[in-house]
Amino acid sequence: MNGDLDVLRLAASLLLVAVAVALSSVQQLRLSRTILWASLRALVQLLLVGVALELVIAPDRPLYLAWAWVVGILVYAAVVVQRRAGAVPGVFTIALAALSASAVVSLGVLFGLGVFPLEGRALVPLAGMMVGNSMTATVLVTRRMAAEFRDKRDEIEARLALGLPAPAAGRPYLREAVRTALIPQIESTRTVGLIFLPGAMTGLILAGAQPLEATMIQAAIMYLILGSVATTTAVVALGVRRRLLTADHRLVLPQARGQRR
Amino acid sequence: MADDLISFEGVGFAYGATPVLTDLDVRVPADGITAVAGPSGSGKSTLLRLANRLLLPDRGTVRHRGIDVATIPPPTLRRRLGMVFQRPSPFPGSVRDNLAVAAPDLTDDQARRLMARVGLAADLLDREASDLSGGQLQRMCLARALATEPESLLLDEPSTALDPAARHGIEQLARSLAEAGTPLVWVTHDLEQLRRVADHVVLLMNGRARMSGSVADLDAAARSDPKIAAFLAETPPEAREDADER
Ligand SMILES: Nc1ncnc2c1ncn2[C@@H]1O[C@H](COP(=O)(O)OP(=O)(O)OP(=O)(O)O)[C@@H](O)[C@H]1O
Ligand SMILES: [Mg+2]
Numbered sequence: 001m002n003g004d005l006d007v008l009r010l011a012a013s014l015l016l017v018a019v020a021v022a023l024s025s026v027q028q029l030r031l032s033r034t035i036l037w038a039s040l041r042a043l044v045q046l047l048l049v050g051v052a053l054e055l056v057i058a059p060d061r062p063l064y065l066a067w068a069w070v071v072g073i074l075v076y077a078a079v080v081v082q083r084r085a086g087a088v089p090g091v092f093t094i095a096l097a098a099l100s101a102s103a104v105v106s107l108g109v110l111f112g113l114g115v116f117p118l119e120g121r122a123l124v125p126l127a128g129m130m131v132g133n134s135m136t137a138t139v140l141v142t143r144r145m146a147a148e149f150r151d152k153r154d155e156i157e158a159r160l161a162l163g164l165p166a167p168a169a170g171r172p173y174l175r176e177a178v179r180t181a182l183i184p185q186i187e188s189t190r191t192v193g194l195i196f197l198p199g200a201m202t203g204l205i206l207a208g209a210q211p212l213e214a215t216m217i218q219a220a221i222m223y224l225i226l227g228s229v230a231t232t233t234a235v236v237a238l239g240v241r242r243r244l245l246t247a248d249h250r251l252v253l254p255q256a257r258g259q260r261r
Numbered sequence: 262m263a264d265d266l267i268s269f270e271g272v273g274f275a276y277g278a279t280p281v282l283t284d285l286d287v288r289v290p291a292d293g294i295t296a297v298a299g300p301s302g303s304g305k306s307t308l309l310r311l312a313n314r315l316l317l318p319d320r321g322t323v324r325h326r327g328i329d330v331a332t333i334p335p336p337t338l339r340r341r342l343g344m345v346f347q348r349p350s351p352f353p354g355s356v357r358d359n360l361a362v363a364a365p366d367l368t369d370d371q372a373r374r375l376m377a378r379v380g381l382a383a384d385l386l387d388r389e390a391s392d393l394s395g396g397q398l399q400r401m402c403l404a405r406a407l408a409t410e411p412e413s414l415l416l417d418e419p420s421t422a423l424d425p426a427a428r429h430g431i432e433q434l435a436r437s438l439a440e441a442g443t444p445l446v447w448v449t450h451d452l453e454q455l456r457r458v459a460d461h462v463v464l465l466m467n468g469r470a471r472m473s474g475s476v477a478d479l480d481a482a483a484r485s486d487p488k489i490a491a492f493l494a495e496t497p498p499e500a501r502e503d504a505d506e507r
Contacts, residue, residue: 154350157315158402162363162409163340172353249335250315 014039057120066120070107070127074099077135085142087254094239095138099131102231106130106224115220126224129200133185133225134232141181141233145240146254148177156251166245178237185229189222198222266291266326266413266444267312267342273320274307281307283468284321289446291326291413293460294439297448300492303465305448306347309415312446313342343411345419347448349398351390356381356401359390363408375404380430395422403431413444420454432458452493464489 017039024031056065078096085091107127109115116122149156152173159169192198197205200221204214246252267289274282281304289295289312297305310316311323314335323330330338352359360372367375373383379400385393393401399422406414416435420428435445435458449455455462456476463473464482471489472482483490 154346154348155352158346158350158405159352159362160315160335161313161339161344161346162405163336164362165336248314250317 053124057124059119059121061120063118063120063123066123069124070103070131073128073131074103077131077138080135081138081142084139085146088142088146088240088243089254090243091142091240094236094243095135095142098138098232098235098239099134101235102134102228103127103130105231106228109227110220110224126221129221130224130228134228137181137185137229137233138236140184141177141236142240144177144180145174145237145244148173149244149251150253153251153253156245160245160249160251166247166249167241169249169251170241170245174237174241178233181233181237182230185226189226192222264291264327265289265324266295267446268324268327269308269311269321270324271321272311272318272323274304274311274316274318280468282311282318285465285469287463287470287473289444289463290461291444292439292442294435294445294447294458295461295463296455296459297446297463297465298450298452298455298492299465299471301450304468305465306417308465309344309417309446309448312415313339313344340409341412342415343406343409343413344415345399345402345406345417347417349395349402351393351398351401354390355387356390356393357386359401359405360386360408363405364410367408371408375408378407378434379404380427380434396424396427399423400427400431403434411443413446414438415446417448418450419447421450428454464492466492 017035020035021032023029024035052069055061056069074096077099078092081095082092088094107123107130110126111118111123116126149170156169156173160166193201198218198221201214201218204217205211209217244252244254265288267287269285269287272282272285273280274285285304285308287308297308299305307316311318312325312330314323314330314333317331325333325338325342352362356376357372360367360375364371372386376383376386381397381400381404385397385401390398390401399419403416403419414435420431423431432454435447439445439460447458449458459476461474462476462479464471464479466488471486472479474482479489479493483493
């Protein structure tokens with residue numbers, strides 16, 4: 001590809017940002033600064049990632065760099081989960097374990113069965129898609145679990161008081177939280193392609209791939225995301241359940257201050 | 262004491278920074294009905310939760326028939342000590358489904374008998390539990406607790422939402438259970454009810470047992486302890502208001 005041309009194209013696309021800014025000031029939305037700032041920030045972030053990717057996945061780079069990158073985003077994702085759903089104690093560990101387990105399974109399938117060649121240029125973006133989506137689902141299910149167990153605390157304690165062990169007492173509420181957390185993902189899988197083409201497919205088609213080939217790759221990615229989101233959601237829900245319903249069969253809600261143990 | 266159903270020995274408990282029980286010593290005998298009374302917020306419900314280990318004491322020991330409850334697997338302990346909570350909580354599904362959570366192998370016959378025992382019509386079995394009235398719900402929760410065939414029962418104000426006839430029914434049921442060898446702990450706001458049902462009384466105040474003994478002991482204590490006298494004089498009207506709110 002021609003480097004100068006790419007810069008020109010990028011500059012041209014900035015015209016669209018200018019349109020958004022112009023609209024915003026005409027309609028007095030007071031969003032001009034925010035739009036400019038967000039666009040700039042996105043550009044810088046993408047450039048940084050682009051440069052980093054050059055270092056990590058250029059064809060002459062060793063594969064372990066790509067794996068290190070994957071480990072890095074796993075840890076970073078767990079930090080983000082901790083920040084956004086930190087009310088549940090120990091959620092960092094739960095998220096890290098769940099995201100890693102799901103990465104091992106889903107990347108294992110994709111590369112183990114040869115769906116994609118095991119190279120940095122495949123590993124890094126696929127792991128990014130997988131971890132990014134799973135991270136969002138992890139935050140969602142953690143919050144749902146905490147809310148559901150708080151709402152239904154009377155019911156859960158009544159089940160415990162009937163002599164049900166912790167897993168059985170929590171099961172209906174865990175199931176509900178997992179269902180709620182998975183529905184957006186299932187919805188978007190169901191309607192994929194009807195209106196907007198998913199990012200990977202758009203990119204492939206723009207880069208000149210045959211639409212059918214792009215479709216195959218997109219489908220594989222979609223299954224990767226669906227599978228890993230489902231796996232992480234289930235593992236995280238189980239982990240959170242074990243935090244809220246202890247090994248000695250008590251319900252311990254976060255911020256119920258008396259219950260330290 | 263191996264003879265006691267439940268004993269609290271030097272038990273302290275706080276919700277975070279809010280101390281509720283401080284150095285509580287109480288013995289619940291293994292026979293008859295033990296009424297637990299005390300001002301609102303004195304820790305009566307907390308005491309029941311400590312007894313079946315939904316809460317752990319910060320200090321001291323809780324024993325069930327002489328055995329430290331910390332050493333009994335909680336599901337086992339809880340199947341022995343049935344519990345009816347202050348706030349009734351129906352599980353999703355029908356009344357029958359609710360009973361089946363407690364006893365998955367319950368037959369239709371057994372379900373009908375449970376309903377009869379708590380004074381509910383058997384045709385309510387297939388009603389959505391959340392559609393029951395407050396009083397029906399309270400009795401369903403009692404039936405649910407009985408479904409596990411516990412050897413003793415912890416009741417947290419189980420008749421507050423009931424009319425006099427239904428309340429009388431529950432008191433009769435408690436009496437016959439006690440006579441058949443199922444000891445009960447009955448938390449109540451209603452001092453008239455306490456006089457009707459109690460074989461033993463525990464009065465909680467300021468995190469401790471202010472008195473425990475028979476109903477006659479309670480009246481005797483009121484003569485020498487002005488705080489107890491004030492509690493006995495003041496509680497009934499307030500208790501009725503509470504019950505109406507629910
Ligand atoms: N989960 C909780 N978190 C914090 N404080 C609590 C919690 N449950 C109860 N408390 C507080 O502990 C104290 C004792 O509560 P408890 O429910 O045992 O009282 P009670 O004697 O049963 O009162 P009532 O007669 O109104 O039912 C109260 O001050 C209450 O506000
Ligand atoms: Mg109470």
